[in-house]
Amino acid sequence: MKKISVVIPCYNEEENVGPMAETLVGLFRHELAAYDYELIFIDNDSQDRTREYLRALCAENHKIKAIFNAKNFGQFNSPYYGMLQSTGDATVLMAADFQDPPEMIVKYVAAWEEGYKIAIGIKTHSAENPLMYHLRSLYYKWIRKLSEVDQIEHFTGFGLYDKSFIQVLRDLDDPTPFLRGIVAELGYRRKEIPYDQPKRRAGKTSNNLYKLYDAAMLSVTSYTKFGLRLATFLGGITLVVSVVIALIYLVMKLLYWDRFQAGLAPLLIGMLFLGAVQIFFIGMVGEYVLTINQRVMKRPLVVEAERLNFESEDAEETR
Structure with missing residues (x-):
């Protein structure tokens, strides 16, 4: 049976991790019943009760795993590191706030079975602030013209990646990874699937002007002269x-x-x-x-404080 790993980075998502886990487990029990799965929540030093809820979820279901970072390692390192810890035949990266619709995973898996090693979501519309959406559009068009690599517009990292591409990420050994650029530069032939991005289910986004600037500058300095x-x-x-x-x-x-x-x-x-x-x-x-x-x-991507439910898998591999 093929195994799908789902990596969910989270920071102060106490209101979302429970419903997200429930939704994904239901998805694999019904629409994707032919596949085994693991859910990997990687918490970037949340200051609310996110870790408390993750501990409860891991206790209820051994297929739900959690990694607790020792501190906040930024919006790029933590998701990337979580993907490297996956063990599935394919890995899905998605946000915990439901802005990445879980039902898209079914489409990604279908594209993967068609032979695509990468299937990604492309936002065609967003329920976020219209001004922010148009500013992002201008940024994407600007960076595509300047970059030597054909950058992907309105791509957040949400998508499915075959284990062969996850191995590429492991071999890359990049301490400042920018997944969106790496997919565009080093990724296999991919399928781009459009979707409408809804609003956050609950909570407040941790993105601010400084983090958006940080993302933009990482893209500029990594992929343009x-x-x-x-x-x-x-x-x-x-x-x-x-x-x-x-x-x-x-x-x-x-x-x-x-x-x-x-x-x-x-x-x-x-x-x-x-x-x-x-x-x-x-x-x-x-x-x-x-x-x-x-x-x-060459600093590490993340320093772990604790990980949950990985031990059972290690024991099975040992046996």
């Missing part, structure tokens, strides 16, 4: 413009020595402009250096 090339081009253009202005001022001063007053305003404006350009690109280069630094340090 845009920032560095822009600094080079703008620096060259600024140099040419500065030389031309300097020559014009020199000629004007020589021709109209007594009447032409250069003043301090052009000098002050020029200094402020060049200073702003330098500070901006020092920050941009810093983003690239930060990404390089994180990769060079």
Whole structure:
């Protein structure tokens, strides 16, 4: 019997983990009864009662497993690490808040059985703030034009991945993984399945402007040369413009020595402009250096504090 692993990252999802587990167990008992399954909840140091509820779920069903991180390791490392712990013939990654519809798993498995090693969901509409959805659309279009890799628009990571691709992720050994870019760059032939993203079932999202910026910059620094090339081009253009202005001022001063007053305003404006350009690109280069630094340090993706229900599987493998 083939086995499907479902990885569900969570952070402060006390209102959602129970209903999500119940929904998924029901899905495998009815629509996907021909498959064995495991549900892996990986908790990113929740501050509410999420872990308490996960302990109860694991006690009731040995196929429900949990990993408790020692601290919050970010929105990318924790899901990625959870996928690496899966043991199924295919692994599904989805959010705990029901914005990734569980019924999509049936479609993913059908595509997998057709021969696709990757089946992913593409948002065609979202119940989130319309302004945020359109800003995301602009971002995706912008990053696709700048990236050397054909990035996937409105893809959050929600999808099914064959165990052969999970092995690719294990071999990659990337301490700062960006799954959306990795799927686009290294993934097998995939099937993209459209879906409408509903609102969160309950609770409040942990995403904020800083986390969205962090995701955008990781994508930019990992898959584009845009920032560095822009600094080079703008620096060259600024140099040419500065030389031309300097020559014009020199000629004007020589021709109209007594009447032409250069003043301090052009000098002050020029200094402020060049200073702003330098500070901006020092920050941009810093983003690239930060990404390089994180990769060079080779820190672990996650440090576990505890894991539940993995021991029974290890014992079976030993026998």
